[in-house]
Amino acid sequence: MSVIRWGVIGAGGIADRRMIPEGIIPASNAELVAICEVSDELVNKVGEKYDVPPEERYTSDVEMIANADVDAIYVATPNHLHKDQVLECAAAGKHVLCEKPLAIGVEACEELVEACAAANVKLGVDFMMRFHGCHQKVKELVAAGQLGTLVMGRGELTCWYPPIPGAFRQDPALGGGGAFIDMGNHCLDVLEMFFGRTRRVSMMIDNLVQDYPAEDTAVCVLQFESGALGMIDALFNVPDDACHNALEVYGSQGSITARGTIGQASTGELEVTLVPDVGGYDSQQEREVAIAEIIKPELPNIYQAHIEAFCDAIINDTEPPISGEDGLWNERVVEACYQSARTGRMVGV
Numbered sequence: 001m002s003v004i005r006w007g008v009i010g011a012g013g014i015a016d017r018r019m020i021p022e023g024i025i026p027a028s029n030a031e032l033v034a035i036c037e038v039s040d041e042l043v044n045k046v047g048e049k050y051d052v053p054p055e056e057r058y059t060s061d062v063e064m065i066a067n068a069d070v071d072a073i074y075v076a077t078p079n080h081l082h083k084d085q086v087l088e089c090a091a092a093g094k095h096v097l098c099e100k101p102l103a104i105g106v107e108a109c110e111e112l113v114e115a116c117a118a119a120n121v122k123l124g125v126d127f128m129m130r131f132h133g134c135h136q137k138v139k140e141l142v143a144a145g146q147l148g149t150l151v152m153g154r155g156e157l158t159c160w161y162p163p164i165p166g167a168f169r170q171d172p173a174l175g176g177g178g179a180f181i182d183m184g185n186h187c188l189d190v191l192e193m194f195f196g197r198t199r200r201v202s203m204m205i206d207n208l209v210q211d212y213p214a215e216d217t218a219v220c221v222l223q224f225e226s227g228a229l230g231m232i233d234a235l236f237n238v239p240d241d242a243c244h245n246a247l248e249v250y251g252s253q254g255s256i257t258a259r260g261t262i263g264q265a266s267t268g269e270l271e272v273t274l275v276p277d278v279g280g281y282d283s284q285q286e287r288e289v290a291i292a293e294i295i296k297p298e299l300p301n302i303y304q305a306h307i308e309a310f311c312d313a314i315i316n317d318t319e320p321p322i323s324g325e326d327g328l329w330n331e332r333v334v335e336a337c338y339q340s341a342r343t344g345r346m347v348g349v
């Protein structure tokens with residue numbers, strides 16, 4: 001097998017916006033075969049756009065999973081549907097790449113990891129920002145010890161998200177939370193690339209602008225196993241044009257600011273300041289401002305890179321690049337964050 005045949009459940013959202021055109025179609029080892037959407041109108045619209053034959057367009061996920069001649073299924077539906085759909089895929093012997101979060105709650109994620117292992121199918125989770133060329137470069141610099149001892153990292157993901165009737169992200173029963181489970185979990189996954197796993201968390205959430213049940217503001221302070229600290233801010237209430245989507249990493253010998261890398265686009269650059277000979281305390285506190293280097297690594301498309309790596313894992317029977325276990329771990333931290341927000345206490349993971 002050298003090309004993985006894909007079906008997509010929930011083809012009309014992020015699948016249509018990014019994963020099908022940027023990931024599945026251009027991937028060298030993937031082929032789009034079948035799609036599923038909730039209505040004839042939507043499935044035909046997406047099907048025509050990507051030349052999916054009418055007999056491979058489904059309006060029932062159960063029917064697509066049972067009947068489509070596919071090796072793998074990309075689940076890109078609202079969060080509350082992931083669990084049942086991934087279980088169905090596993091029962092049918094299909095490999096699954098599920099959108100983040102893997103499912104709502106640790107228990108559900110554990111069930112999915114176990115079901116896929118028992119069915120001997122690969123399970124992946126789409127934290128595709130790991131493939132960003134800038135994040136890979138930060139990982140490389142950190143691993144080479146260029147920043148010295150890491151002390152602090154910050155990840156921010158923000159968008160303007162006004163009330164929309166029926167939007168799953170605005171109803172915790174459907175989304176599992178608000179800005180944090182939707183966007184903060186990406187920041188967490190990226191920070192853990194550099195800092196390692198999270199040990200404990202403290203989060204505050206609120207609704208400061210948007211009038212819906214899910215939080216529009218989440219700020220979390222984390223401590224990693226290494227002792228280094230982190231901060232994640234996820235906001236649904238700042239205009240898109242005013243968002244920085246910042247990523248910052250600080251160490252005893254330097255710092256990195258990534259610009260335009262946290263998000264769905266495969267764009268951005270790094271501002272890297274390395275100070276290997278720190279010297280003594282400067283009581284004058286005069287700062288050199290021009291010592292930062294701008295690094296622009298190669299930036300492969302993050303959706304294509306993930307799909308190709310996941311297909312490779314199927315073809316070579318190896319561990320998926322971002323596994324179900326990774327999705328379970330992420331949800332474990334996210335659940336601890338919400339527990340902290342509810343109780344007003346710091347929570348160990």
Ligand SMILES: NC(=O)c1ccc[n+]([C@@H]2O[C@H](COP(=O)([O-])OP(=O)(O)OC[C@H]3O[C@@H](n4cnc5c(N)ncnc54)[C@H](O)[C@@H]3O)[C@@H](O)[C@H]2O)c1
Pocket residue numbers: 009010011012013014015018036037038060061076077078079081099100101126127128182264
């Ligand atoms: N990794 C990323 O870049 C990224 C970006 C956005 C969203 N997401 C994740 O993707 C998932 C979907 O988010 P979205 O923004 O695309 O939402 P969306 O509402 O825009 O799209 C979801 C699609 O699923 C369809 N759908 C709903 N129920 C279905 C069912 N039973 N069978 C088939 N199709 C069904 C809807 O009609 C809709 O077209 C969420 O889990 C979200 O967290 C990931």
